[in-house]
Amino acid sequence: MNPAQPYLFLAAALFIIGMAGALARRNAILALVGIELMLNAANLSFVAFWRHGPHPDPQTGLMFALFSIAIAGAEAAVGLALIIALFRHRRSVSLEAAESLKG
Amino acid sequence: MTPWFLLFGGLVVVGALGAMALRNPVHCGLSLVVTFVGLAGTYLDLGADFLGLAQILVYVGAVAILLVFVMLLTRTGRGESPEVRPGGWWWGGLVAALVAVGLVGALASVSGWKPRSEPMTFPTVRDLGVALMTDFVLPLQLVGVVLTAAMIGAAILALPERRGGRVGRTPKGEEPEQ
Incomplete structure (x- = not known):
């Protein structure tokens, strides 16, 4: 058992919970919450590899996680703006209200 | 594995389960905050001090607040029932279980992990x-x-x-x- 493994298992659990929720929930906001959880799982594995990986560079892994957090912030802002636009058109945040592209 | 890892890891998993399984969306948002705080604690435990504080600032301070605001802005009054689509947990659980088998299989079969040759210098x-x-x-x-x-x-x-x-x-x- 290498020292990074507990953290990687925790990240895997977080990713799986987020994925199940993002696929199952009907509320678009909560699907976005599931996506945020998956992003955070990726971040956690970045930090775990930074701390316990064999590479001696002290900064690059942290920078990776830092930029990932910044991009996740942008993603949340745009996603929530899209949800507000959807609500304005359909008066609902249910994902089933946004089915006009369905063939 | 430290006691801190168990504490914060428990917070992360419990908060994530609550965020995905609770019925009231506002409760889900608050449960998400628990997950983010647990993750920040895990980062601190790993020695990434600045990242832990950035996690609290960005996720708890901005993303979670934004989520709760949007939940309040998009309330309709009529209940959005049911909160889970029909058969949703079945499909979501199936896909997630397949991903879980892949991830856990890959993680459990890791071998030849080289430990760090020199002691860690924390930036x-x-x-x-x-x-x-x-x-x-x-x-x-x-x-x-x-x-x-x-x-x-x-x-x-x-x-x-x-x-x-x-x-x-x-x-x-x-x-x-x-």
């Missing part, structure tokens, strides 16, 4: 700032451009529409079609 906030301004200055500028574009785009998307605006949009005050 201080000063080191991180210097690195951001020297080695990582191009990514930093690009992230600035991305954040600006995302901010402008989000504002345009969320602004109320004007009458006679873009084609295909519903004028304000009218019920949308369907």
Whole structure:
């Protein structure tokens, strides 16, 4: 058992919970919450590899996680703006209200 | 594995389960805050001090608040029942279980892990700032451009529409079609 493994298992659990929720929930906001959880799982594995990986560079892994957090912030802002636009058109945040592209 | 890992890992898993399984969306948002705090604690436990504090600032301070605000802005009064789509947990659980088998299988079969040859030197906030301004200055500028574009785009998307605006949009005050 290498020292990074507990953290990687925790990240895997977080990713799986987020994925199940993002696929199952009907509320678009909560699907976005599931996506945020998956992003955070990726971040956690970045930090775990930074701390316990064999590479001696002290900064690059942290920078990776830092930029990932910044991009996740942008993603949340745009996603929530899209949800507000959807609500304005359909008066609902249910994902089933946004089915006009369905063939 | 430290006691801190068990504590914060437990917070992360319990908060994530609550965020995905609770019925009331506002409770889900608050449960998400528990997950983010647990993750920040895990980062601190791993020695990434600045990242843990950035996690609290960005996720608890901005993303979670934004989520709760949007939940309150998009309340309709009529209940959005049911909260889970029919058969949703079955499908979501199936896909997630397949991913779980892949991930856990890969993680459990790791071998030949080389331990770090020299002791870890933890970068201080000063080191991180210097690195951001020297080695990582191009990514930093690009992230600035991305954040600006995302901010402008989000504002345009969320602004109320004007009458006679873009084609295909519903004028304000009218019920949308369907």
